[in-house]
Amino acid sequence: MVRSSLPGAAPDRRPTAGGFDAPVDMRTNRRRLLDSGIALGATPAFVGRLARAVEAVPRTATLDATEATIVSHIGRAHPRPGPLSLDIAPIAENGSSVPVRLHVPDEEHGSVRALSLLLLAPENPDPTVAVWHFSSLSGSASVATRIRLARSQRVVAVAVMADGSWRRTERAVHVNIGGCGIENAGPRDDP
């Protein structure tokens, strides 16, 4: 834990209500990290980035499988709100090929660019559909493809932005005939 390894732990640290007062705790972490980093001669901007990175790490190990998959791809646990569209029909006759379109709309001039998009089908045997990377030649952060859905589920899209933040959106899809060959493989045990 960062908290115990930092030098000069303040004795007058604000008490937390049974350890559940996460926002206060996070601020304390950040403040102390800023103080200790600046004392060591690091620039405030660098330490600020470091502090934000620490805040991005979940405080408790309560990630569900989808969040864990997202973290494994992009290294961050908590999204920041922002526009991200995920177009997929609410009902899919056949889960073996379902059209989907992802798009991060251009905002006002000078806004943050999207670097990558990630699509997950959490109820599939292999939850990751794909990760797409854009470039300065892309012109827009937009991709369309066709995916497999083994069963009805909420499909999750994630956009990684150039400033290091990320966005998440979900769509429920009802699947009449599952893809992925699950119907041939017999029923899968649900937890």
Place this chain on the structure above:
Amino acid sequence: MSDGAALPPPLAQPRVKVPEQASAGELITLKSLLRHRMDSGNRIDGSGHPIPRLIINRFIATFDDELLFSAIVEPSTAENPFFEFTARLTRSGTVRFLWIEDGGATVSIERTITVT
């Protein structure tokens, strides 16, 4: 399917849709499709044997050797992988589409775009 034991077909000629001409700075749409079974490794053939995984795992589009768009493709992408994406170009050049299969086999196709 009773032909599950048949060898997978070699990578076939891909299909792409690219405008031949574009204006500088115009947002253009590029489409690509490759015939491929995308065997996920989860399927079982007619005689009860698992069909081993064999998918396209990378897709890369370059413009005059500069990276334009790329994808890490996983088994939940449907068979015959299709990708539609955009480009905003300021000069004429060649777009190259490259598909990479598990095991390293590749197939590629090029299209020239004249930018005016």
